[in-house]
Amino acid sequence: MFDLNFTPESESQLLARAEAVAGWTLGELADALNTEVPDNLLRHKGWSGQLLERYLGASAGSKPHPDFEALGIELKTIPVNLEGKPLETTFVSVCPLTDIRGLRWEESPVCHKLRAILWIPVLGERQIPLAQRILGMPLLWRPSESEWRALKQDWEEIMERVALGEVESITARHGEVLQLRPKAANSRVLTEGIGPGGAIIQTLPRGFYLKIPFTHALLQRHFHHK
Template sequence: MKKSTQPPNTLEELMMRAEAMAGLTLGQLAHHHQIQSPKDLKRHKGWVGQLIELELGAIAGSKPEQDFIHLGVELKTIPVNQTGKVLETTYVTVAPLSNIQGLTWENSVVYHKLQNVLWIPVQGAREIPLAERQIGSPVLWSPSAEEEALLKQDWEEIMELIAIGKVESITARHGEVLQLRPKAANSQVLTQSIGHNGSRSQVNPRGFYLKTQFTQRILSALL
C-alpha cells in the first residue's frame, strides 16, 4: 500500500471523507491511489481495510490503539450483502493471555477501541468481483449503556477464564456479543499463556471479535 492521505484534523473532516467514499467501488478507490486490485482476498486478507485506511488517513496501522487516536475514533470496515446483512464477525484486538493482573475493563484495549467506531459497510458477497464491490454510507457509533454492559460482561467472563488457565476451553460460543477466537496466520504460531495452577503454557494467539448479531443491530439501528 502506498503512503496514506494526511490524517483528518477534525471529526467533521473524517466524516466528510467517509461520506465522499460512499457509492464508489473498491476498484475506483484503488485506481485513485494507483493500487492494483487483487482478484480476490484469499491471499490479501485485510486489503479492503487497508485501502479504506489509506483513503481516510488512518494512522494507527496495527498498533493497539484507535486508528484516529487524535480524534478518539476506531475505523472498522464491515462486509455486508445486498440486503445489508453482516457477513462476518469483526476483529477488535489481540487478547492478552499473560501478565493480566490488575487489568480491568476500563483500561483494556477492547474498551478503548470500542468507545467510538466509524463503521464503513462494504459489499462482501463473493459473487461480486472485488473491484466492483461498492462502499456504503458511514456510520459513527458509540456504545449505549446497555451495549457497553454486554461487552463488559463478556470481556470479564472471558478474561476470568484466561486468568485461571482455561484459555483452551473458551470457544466462539462463549459471550453474548464478544467472542474469543484463535488469531494467527497458522497453528504453528504460539504465544505465552497462563496454564493450569498458574504455570506457563504455549498456545495459539487469540483475538477478540464482535459477533455478527451485535454488529447487525448496530448497523440496522443507525443506517
C-alpha cells in the same frame, strides 16, 4: 481528484471524507489512490481496510490505539450482504494471555478501540469480484450504555477464565456480544498462555471479535432511523 495527504482534524471532516466515496467500488477507490487490486483476499486479508485507512488518513498503523488517534476513533470496514447483514465477525483486538493480573476493562485495548468506531459497510458477497464491491454510507458509532455494559461483562468473564487457566476451553459461543477465538495464520504459530494450575502453556494466539448479531443490530438501528 482529492488530497492524498489528508489528515482528518475533526469527526465531521472524517465523516464527510468517508461519505464522499459512498457508492464507489473498491476498484474505483484503488484507481484514485494508484493502488493495485489483488485478485482475492486470501493472501491479502485486510486489504480493503488498509485502502480506506490510506484514503481517510488513519495514523495509528498497527499500534494498539484507535486508527484515528487524535480523534479517538477506530476504523472498521464490515462486509455485508445485499440485505445489509454482516458476513463475518469483526476483529477488535488481540487478547493478552499472560501478565494479566490487575488488568481492568478501562485499560484494555478492547475498551479503547470500542469507544468510537467509524463503520464502513462494503457489499462483500463472495461472488462479487473484489474490484466491484461497493462502499456503503459510513456510520460513526459509540456504544450505548446497555451495549457498553454487555461488552464489559463479556470481556470480564472471558478474561477471568483466561486468568484461571481455562483459555483452551473457551469457545466462540462464550459471550453475548464479544467472543474469543484463535487468531493465527496457521496452527503452528503458538504463544504463551496460562494453563491449569497457573503453569505456562503453549497455545494459539487469541483475538476478541464482535459477534454478527451485535453488529447487524447496530447497523440496522442506524440505517433504519435515517
